[in-house]
Amino acid sequence: MIDEIAAAPDRLREAVRGLSDAQLDTPYRDGGWTLRQVAHHLPDSHMNGFTRLKLALTEEAPIVKPYDESSWARLADVRETPIEISLTLLDALHRRWLTIWHSLDDADFRRTFRHPEHDGVLTVDWLLAQYSWHGRHHVGHITSLRERRGW
Numbered sequence: 001m002i003d004e005i006a007a008a009p010d011r012l013r014e015a016v017r018g019l020s021d022a023q024l025d026t027p028y029r030d031g032g033w034t035l036r037q038v039a040h041h042l043p044d045s046h047m048n049g050f051t052r053l054k055l056a057l058t059e060e061a062p063i064v065k066p067y068d069e070s071s072w073a074r075l076a077d078v079r080e081t082p083i084e085i086s087l088t089l090l091d092a093l094h095r096r097w098l099t100i101w102h103s104l105d106d107a108d109f110r111r112t113f114r115h116p117e118h119d120g121v122l123t124v125d126w127l128l129a130q131y132s133w134h135g136r137h138h139v140g141h142i143t144s145l146r147e148r149r150g151w
Helices: 002-016 035-058 076-080 083-103 124-149
Strands: 112-114 121-123
Touching: 002 035, 002 083, 002 124, 035 076, 035 083, 035 112, 035 124, 112 124, 121 124
Parallel strands: none
Antiparallel strands: 112 121
8 A cells, every 4th residue: 555655646647748728727527626636635634644653653542533524625726726836745745655654564554543524433443544545546547538529
């Protein structure tokens, strides 16, 4: 799963390579986010994941704060910032995140935290699985649209 997190920045960069502004502003499905929103969402979400990991490793069963990802996806930085900024941000963030992931021992993966939108206690191991899936999931939105449209 750590390898999946390591691969996410390059996979995202490859998925959006060569897309025009019009293509980036195309929703990946009816009612879904545009490819631009997806590209900016990944570092937004993974910054939250990075913070949640650090909290779980440094506090006893902290309660982490949720965020309204749909509202974040509508903010000016998503509309107006070139996606290259978010691609670079994701790369830098993952470099730091990977340093932490690779440093953990078995006890660290069992550390816990609480998330108000999930029942019960979550573990660092769960967080790893969640974000390993998350990158693949959203890159898949982009690549599947490109396949369907022949881009």
